[in-house]
Amino acid sequence: MIDYRIDADGIATLTIHVADRPMNVLNHASIAAFDAAVKQAIADPAARGVIVTSSRPEFVAGGDLDLIRHIRTAEESFAAGGPFSRTLRTLETSGKPFVAAINGSALGGGLEICLACHRRIVADDPKIQLGVPEVTLGLLPGAGGTQRLPRMIGIKAALPYLLEGRKADPAKALEAGIVDEVVPAAQLLERARAWLLSDGAKSVVKPWDGKHFKFPGGAPQTAGPTQIFFAAGGALLAKTQGLQPAPEAILACVYDGCQVDIDTGLRIEQRQFARLATSQATKNMIRTLFYDLGEANRLAGRAKDVPVRKFSRVGILGAGMMGAGLAHVSALAGLDVVLLDTTQASAEQGKAYGAKILDAQVARGRLAQAQRDSTLARVKATTEYADLAGCEIVIEAVFEDRAVKAEVTRRAEAAMSADAIFASNTSTLPITGLAEVSARPGQFVGLHFFSPVEKMPLVEVIRGAQTSEATIAHALDFAKRIRKTPIVVNDCPAFYANRAFGMYAYEAMTLLGEGVNPALIENAGRMAGMPMPPLALIDEFSVELLHKALKQARIDQGSAYREQPQDAVMEVMVEQLGRLGRKVGQGFYEHPAEGGKRLWPGLATHFPLAAEQPTLEEVRDRLMYAQSLEAARCVAEGIVTERDADVGSLLGWGFPSVLGGVLGQIDTVGPGRFVERCDAMARRHGERFEVPPALRELAARGGFYRAT
Structure with missing residues (x-):
C-alpha cells in the first residue's frame, strides 16, 4: 500500500x-x-x-x-x-x-x-x-x-x-x-x-x-x-x-x-x-448520506440486463418554472433541449430563466462567458411539436390537469421517435391513469422533479402499471445523466414524497384548526430540525396547490372520499379568505413587499386559540411522527423501498439527517417507543396515527436498521 x-x-x-x-x-x-x-x-x-x-x-x-x-x-x-x-x-x-x-x-x-x-x-x-x-x-x-x-x-x-x-x-x-x-x-x-x-x-x-x-x-x-x-x-x-x-x-x-x-x-x-x-446521529448520517445515497447514485437497483441508454436530446413540454428548470439542468449537463410552449414568447421566457441563472454565475466569476453562451445555445425555444423529432426522451411539465396532459401526450407522441420515452412530471396524478391516452404505455413513466429543479437533487422515477422495466432503467440513466439522484417509486396518488412530506403540512393545519397557537406550531417544526416551519413552508409553495389536490382527490374518489382534519383549514384560507401564500403577499404569514414577514394576526380570529395548549414535545411529535408513519405505510404497500424512503426524505424535503431519514427516525426513537407513542396519539387525535400492522411487526423484530 x-x-x-x-x-x-x-x-x-x-x-x-x-x-x-x-x-x-x-x-x-x-x-x-x-x-x-x-x-x-x-x-x-x-x-x-x-x-x-x-x-x-x-x-x-x-x-x-x-x-x-x-x-x-x-x-x-x-x-x-x-x-x-x-x-x-x-x-x-x-x-x-x-x-x-x-x-x-x-x-x-x-x-x-x-x-x-x-x-x-x-x-x-x-x-x-x-x-x-x-x-x-x-x-x-x-x-x-x-x-x-x-x-x-x-x-x-x-x-x-x-x-x-x-x-x-x-x-x-x-x-x-x-x-x-x-x-x-x-x-x-x-x-x-x-x-x-x-x-x-x-x-x-x-x-x-x-x-x-x-x-x-x-x-x-x-x-x-x-x-x-x-x-x-x-x-x-x-x-x-x-x-x-x-x-x-x-x-x-x-x-x-x-x-x-x-x-x-x-x-x-x-x-x-x-x-x-x-453516537446514533453519526451512524444515521453515515448510513443514509454515504452508503444509501451512494447506492442510489450508482443506480444499484437498476435492472442489470438492460443496456445503458445514452441521451443527447430531450424535449420538455411547458416552459413554466418547472419546465424552465428542467431545460436549464439538461443543457448544463450537455444535452440539446427542445423547450416547447403554447406561444413563442412563453417558450423564450422559459429559456430566459436559465439565462438568468447562468448570468449570475458569470457575474460571480464561477462560469466563463463562453460556457454560458454554449450552454444557452443548446436550448431551442419553440411552439412546434415537430421539433421533438430525435429526442430520446420527452418530459411534460404542464398544468396538473388531466385533459391538458392528455392533449400534450397525444401531440408529442405523434412527433416522437418510436423508441423514445415519454415522461410526466406530475406531482400527484397517478401515472397509470395518465398513460391511458398513450399509444406506448410501456414507454410511459413518471419523473417527479422537485422545485426549484436547479437546486433540488432528487427525482422520483415512477412506475406505472404498464411501464416496462427497460423504461425504468432508461429513466434512471437519464436522471444520472442530468446529475440527479433517483429513487424508484411504484404508482399511487401523490406517489411517495408528497404523501409522506404532505403529512408535515397537513398536521400543521390540523393543529391550527384545533386551536393550537401558530407560533407554537412553527417553533416545534423549527426545533425538530426541519428546514422551515410548516406554516411558513405552506406559504412558500401556496396553500392553493394543496387545495387543488384536495379537490382533485374528491373528484377521483367520489363518495369514497373521507374528509380530513386539514380540509376545513384549506377551505377557509383559499375559498373564504383568498390567502394563498407568499405569491400573493398573504397566507398564514403576512409578506409585505418591502420584505420581512410575520404570522398573520387574523389567524386568531378564524382559528381561535384553545384554552389548553399542548406541550412543545407533543406538537413536535405529531409533526414528525406523521411523516414517518406515512413513509412506513408506503413501504408496507410496496410503493418504495426502505433505502429510497430515507434517501428521498433527506434530499426531497430536508428531513433531519441526524435522524437518518423518516424511517431512521423510527429506529432512533426506538421502534417500541415509537409504536407506543403513536398508539397514544391515535387514541387522542384519530386514525391517521394508527400504526400499520407491518410496522408493528417490524418493531417487534427490532426495527428497520437493526443490523447496522
Missing part, C-alpha cells in the same frame, strides 16, 4: 497506493502501512528528507467509513483513530523534513497528513479539492485537523473549513495558507525534492512546538477569538437547534484544544471523536 524508495541524494519517497479500494482511503491496513513507512523513513540513516505523495489520481480521499461504521464503544474508537493521530505526531516531531506532494484531492485524513508535513506543495489543477469535510457525515477530523489547522491559519479562518466542511481548490488553499506552493503538475515531485535539498528544510520544528508560538489572529482566550466563539456558537445553535453533535464537538475541540499544548489538544480531539463515532 505504501511504496518506499530512496534516491542517491537521500530523498525518500512514500507513495500511497491502496490497491484493494477504488480510491486511496485510510483503513486499518493502510494506516498500519503508512505508520511502518514513516518509521522506516525516520529510522533510515540515508534518508535526509521525505516526500509523501500518491500514484493515483487522488492524494487520499479520506477515511474508510467501514472503519467507523461498526465502532460501538469509546475504547474501539481510540483503538481505531488513535494510532493514525500518533503516527502523524511522530512524523512532525521526527526532526526529518517531510513534504506533501499533493497530486490530487486531499480530503479528511488525507489533508491531515499534509497538515502534519513540514511543507505542502500542490499541483496546479482546479479540480483538486482540499478540505476536512467530516462534519457533513456527523464526524470531526480525528488526526489533528481541529488542532493543526487553527494553529496554521488562525481560528477565524479555520472554522468554516471545520464547521461547514468547506473545500478549497489549490489557488484558494494557497491564499488561505493551507498550502505553501502551487506548481505545474509535471514539476510537483521535482519541486518537492528541491525543497528538501534546500536550506529551508534544515529547520523543521513546527511553530506550535516552538517556545514563542502565537496563534495567527490571537489565542482562543483573547478578545477577538472569544467573540468569534460566541458568534459561532450562537449561529450554530440557530442553524442546528442543538440536534447535530458534530459541529458542537468540533467547536469544543478548537476552543479547549487550542488553549493547551498540541499533544493535550490531540487527546481532547480523540475524546470528542469517540463521542461522535459512538
